[in-house]
Amino acid sequence: MARLSLEARLTWRALRAWFTVYRRIWRSSVFSSVLGPVLYLGAMGFGLGSLVDRHGTAGIGGVPYLEFLAPAILAVQAMQSALAEATFPVYGAVKWDYRYVAARATPLRPVDIYRGHVLFIGIRLVMTSAIFLAVAAAFGSVPSPWAVAALPAAVLTGLAFAAPIAAWAITVRRDTAFNYAFRFGMTPLMLFSGTFFPLSRLPGWLRLIAYATPLWHGVALCRALTLGTATAGAVAIHVTYLLALTGAGLYAGGRVYARRLYA
């Protein structure tokens, strides 16, 4: 118990530093958190949606396209902000602004520095996902009251990316690696995870790959919740998958950070 509270205190100390930094940029950050979903839901949901809806939506479960799309974009956005916050800021904390380098000279251990940062990313995910859900609700695209549970679902989706990606980002030697990860990792995931169209449109082998990716689980989970079609079994599978990925990241992160920060 005493040990747990010490661990928690050290993580908390590392976390607070990020809030001090965030205080300087929160206005522009909140602004873009609102603007992003408005643009997405406006263009894809209403624009593309009106076209899809006119031709019948039996293929997407008989719901309006906007309702099909909104939870997927929620999960995609969680992935995107997790990647944005777990790549360049992690790399920069070693190479540019030295936040990690400064912190390692203090009682904080690499694992505390890692956990504090991932926790901060998690809190940012709560903020952006809550804003998204509020905007989506204003657009009338979340029919079920279960949508409230889509908030933790989206945060979990983001953490399943952030925890392992941060552990990878600290080992990267040149930041161009991130651009490759965005282009060849994030973009295909966004396009082929049942986001804009159901997986049933894909050939069988590609569908199998999609089932194995974290974003598909995030999208399926969020969608089941906002549409109110969730079954206990499916939710359990998605949550277990995402928790396992987060846990693997957390396990690796402390070790990788120690190797990198303690030369």
Added chain:
Amino acid sequence: MSEVLVRARGLTKRFGSFTAVDGIDFDLYQGEAFGFLGPNGAGKSSTMRMISCVSPPTDGELAVLGRDPRRDGPAIRGRLGVVPQEDTLDVELTVRENLLVYGRYFGLPRAVIRERTEQLLDFVQLADRANDMVEPLSGGMKRRLTIARSLINEPDILILDEPTTGLDPQARHVVWDRLFRLKQRGVTLILTTHYMDEAEQLCDRLVVMDHARIAAEGSPRELIDRYSTAEVLELRFALDAHDRAAEQIKVMGTERTLLVGANGSSSGTAPAGHGRPSRPGIEVLADRILLYVPDGDAALAEVIARGLVPATSLVRRATLEDVFLRLTGRSLED
């Protein structure tokens, strides 16, 4: 005898097949200013990182504040202040916020941080910049802020890695002045430097490091006495005359009167007892010839009497630079 704060025996750091620190021994006592003098790449920074508990030793014993860095890193680091070679300030925050963030890493309450921030910014003469961003501060100011930040936890040992490297002379003197005040307050300092004047000004005791090993240890005065002579005669010859003059002077050196003085005041090349300038000799550098002699003017007269005409000559007191040169045959800043 005051308390030993850092004790190293056979301390070793290897990176793959490269040995950065090769089995060094030293003791740091409470209240002293202890220096590691040596050229770049001698192993000073690796030693500092091991003491700072951010780099586990590969081999040997290390005890910092009586504890084992491998096991008690967080507890030890909580009582250290570290001024790294490169500033690790957060340039996106203000001066005050930098101290706030750092103080929180040590778990200090906000009120304590606020109070110490005022005192420390006064001390490093940055009180009027408290609410300014760090980015536009000059190099000297950033260094002073780093020093202030390192003192936020009132450390038992302050570790400074190359504290004035990269600063202009005026900024260096301001930093030295602040460090000297800390020393007078009884703060224990460990510092690395490749500036001999810095080591002479600040260190009570130092070790000379070269090629991952400790080449010599003592106070600046003791080291100069042991490895040099009271006076140094520096001779510069025209470029085309340099090599021949060096040969002739070396021959003169074997005749012994040049190096020990006409009256034979020193007893040849063997190190003498304490406090006696004792190591006469000749060092030939690319651009000048240094004669370690008891009497510089007498040696100069003798050189001129042999028909050698230096372009310039200078008689000066020996410094730690000379100690390093005599120990390694190389100049510190090569």
